[in-house]
Amino acid sequence: xxxxxxxxxxTLLLWDAAHRRMGANPLEFATRTTGMLTLVFxxxxxxxxxxRKLTGWQxxxxxxxxxxxxxxxxxFLHLMTYVWFDKFFNLKAAALDxxxxxxxxxxxxxxxxxxxxxxxxTNKMVKRLGGKRWNRLHRIVYLSGALGALHYYMLVKxxxxxxxxxxxxxxxxxxxxxxxxxxxxxxxxxxxxxPR
Amino acid sequence: MVIKKPSDxxxxxxxxxxxxxxxxxxxxxxxxxxxxxxxxWLYRSLNAPPPPPRVNAKIENIVKPQPTFEVPAxxxxxxxxxxxxxxNNFYEFDTNKGGVASxxxxxxxxxxxxxxxxxxxxxxxxxxxxxxxxxxxxxxxYRFRCVEGWSMVIPWDGFPLSKLLEAVEPQSxxxxxxxxxxxxxxxxxxxxxxxxxxxxxxxLRMDEAMHPLVIxxxxxxxxxxxxxxxxxxxxxxPWKYGFxxxxxIVKIKLVGxxxxxxxxxxxxxxxxxxxxxxxxxNHPRWSQARERRIGEFGTRPTLMFNxxxxxxxxxxDGMDLKKYF
Numbered sequence: 001x002x003x004x005x006x007x008x009x010x011t012l013l014l015w016d017a018a019h020r021r022m023g024a025n026p027l028e029f030a031t032r033t034t035g036m037l038t039l040v041f042x043x044x045x046x047x048x049x050x051x052r053k054l055t056g057w058q059x060x061x062x063x064x065x066x067x068x069x070x071x072x073x074x075x076f077l078h079l080m081t082y083v084w085f086d087k088f089f090n091l092k093a094a095a096l097d098x099x100x101x102x103x104x105x106x107x108x109x110x111x112x113x114x115x116x117x118x119x120x121x122t123n124k125m126v127k128r129l130g131g132k133r134w135n136r137l138h139r140i141v142y143l144s145g146a147l148g149a150l151h152y153y154m155l156v157k158x159x160x161x162x163x164x165x166x167x168x169x170x171x172x173x174x175x176x177x178x179x180x181x182x183x184x185x186x187x188x189x190x191x192x193x194x195p196r
Numbered sequence: 197m198v199i200k201k202p203s204d205x206x207x208x209x210x211x212x213x214x215x216x217x218x219x220x221x222x223x224x225x226x227x228x229x230x231x232x233x234x235x236x237w238l239y240r241s242l243n244a245p246p247p248p249p250r251v252n253a254k255i256e257n258i259v260k261p262q263p264t265f266e267v268p269a270x271x272x273x274x275x276x277x278x279x280x281x282x283x284n285n286f287y288e289f290d291t292n293k294g295g296v297a298s299x300x301x302x303x304x305x306x307x308x309x310x311x312x313x314x315x316x317x318x319x320x321x322x323x324x325x326x327x328x329x330x331x332x333x334x335x336x337x338y339r340f341r342c343v344e345g346w347s348m349v350i351p352w353d354g355f356p357l358s359k360l361l362e363a364v365e366p367q368s369x370x371x372x373x374x375x376x377x378x379x380x381x382x383x384x385x386x387x388x389x390x391x392x393x394x395x396x397x398x399x400l401r402m403d404e405a406m407h408p409l410v411i412x413x414x415x416x417x418x419x420x421x422x423x424x425x426x427x428x429x430x431x432x433x434p435w436k437y438g439f440x441x442x443x444x445i446v447k448i449k450l451v452g453x454x455x456x457x458x459x460x461x462x463x464x465x466x467x468x469x470x471x472x473x474x475x476x477x478n479h480p481r482w483s484q485a486r487e488r489r490i491g492e493f494g495t496r497p498t499l500m501f502n503x504x505x506x507x508x509x510x511x512x513d514g515m516d517l518k519k520y521f
Contacts, residue, residue: 009235011236023283024280096483
């Protein structure tokens with residue numbers, strides 16, 4: 001269900017591409033769409049745990065990894081539209097671009113932070129790292145999200161409403177996690193649910 | 197294998213299970229299809245491709261002058277009308293280039309008047325049709341380079357700005373020309389947002405404004421200028437970045453000192469007063485060395501003064517174009 005729904009945007013994007021319905025600047029349309037999808041999927045995956053805790057719907061938890069992987073997948077497509085179609089794999093031009101355009105460096109950093117998270121997303125890797133270390137490692141996804149929102153903020157000319165909205169959502173999600181961790185008094189151990 | 201006699205089988209049992217399985221499969225399929233449709237709808241409503249453009253009225257009696265030194269021929273493929281009218285930067289309506297055409301579709305441009313004032317002997321408020329009648333409508337095919345790094349080749353219809361300025365007789369103290377877009381948040385909905393200082397203002401030096409390449413455009417491809425492209429009248433300065441070519445003008449004022457300009461107010465280190473197309477001076481956040489011509493897959497080098505160096509470079513003799521970017 002999550003898998004199919006996560007592929008819907010890509011399907012529609014490819015449909016638009018096949019029917020030449022991407023406007024006057026298809027590359028920009030594809031780049032903007034995949035970039036936005038990356039941030040949206042990242043935020044949805046980060047919203048899973050707060051949503052699970054607030055609603056008590058434990059089944060939400062098992063979809064988190066798939067949503068995170070889709071964020072990585074759309075991030076990869078976003079990077080590809082840039083490296084392939086904008087720079088035609090001219091890595092020297094891309095390197096110069098990174099130096100000249102800080103927002104691209106920030107975007108690259110946001111993407112490459114996701115790489116180790118995607119690699120360690122298999123059950124085997126979770127076991128190898130151990131739940132605690134795995135959790136600690138995967139906390140850096142918030143950094144990736146923050147850099148992603150910053151990347152978006154830095155590239156718009158004047159209308160910063162959308163990137164600021166995304167950043168605010170990220171802030172709320174992070175704030176919730178910090179609240180749970182540091183501020184909310186913990187229930188006594190005997191009331192905690194046994195580990196899954 | 198034991199073959200049961202019909203009497204051994206509770207018929208209700210078999211049917212029940214089948215129905216049960218079927219029902220389950222059906223429910224799952226329906227949930228999947230339903231949610232996929234909902235996701236698709238959500239995606240579509242948030243990220244709609246631009247709708248096809250409307251058809252505009254034809255302009256009559258357009259002069260197609262022979263290219264001269266002052267107005268050189270552009271032997272490059274014209275950008276399709278559909279691209280020119282569905283890919284617009286016009287923040288008064290929408291900051292999304294694909295959304296301007298529909299947001300501006302019902303923008304009414306009659307009646308309309310343009311006040312020409314300031315350091316002139318004959319200040320006058322022109323009715324738009326009177327203004328358009330000042331000089332014959334000429335076709336001018338120009339490259340159009342946006343500061344964002346994309347470009348088009350547009351067959352504008354219009355007449356030289358100098359014709360209007362001559363009509364109001366500038367005084368010798370007039371050194372600059374200041375332009376102003378309509379301010380009316382009811383008709384330009386995005387003006388109620390604070391993303392830029394409204395109304396949009398632009399400016400040229402007097403000698404730039406009098407240059408024969410500079411036109412007031414009232415049409416594209418022989419059709420009346422659609423709202424999303426700056427109806428009913430806009431400036432076109434082909435050797436400067438697109439944002440200098442102010443749209444939907446209501447006021448032109450001749451002044452003695454350099455007038456403020458909107459993007460310069462918004463980000464002074466990114467957008468200068470001159471904003472001449474210059475591949476050697478990068479925008480602080482991106483390179484200006486190359487551009488993507490709309491409709492082409494690759495990129496091409498950006499030309500000095502957008503390819504009009506022969507005609508306009510002399511205007512900037514002795515100026516440090518890195519300083520006066």
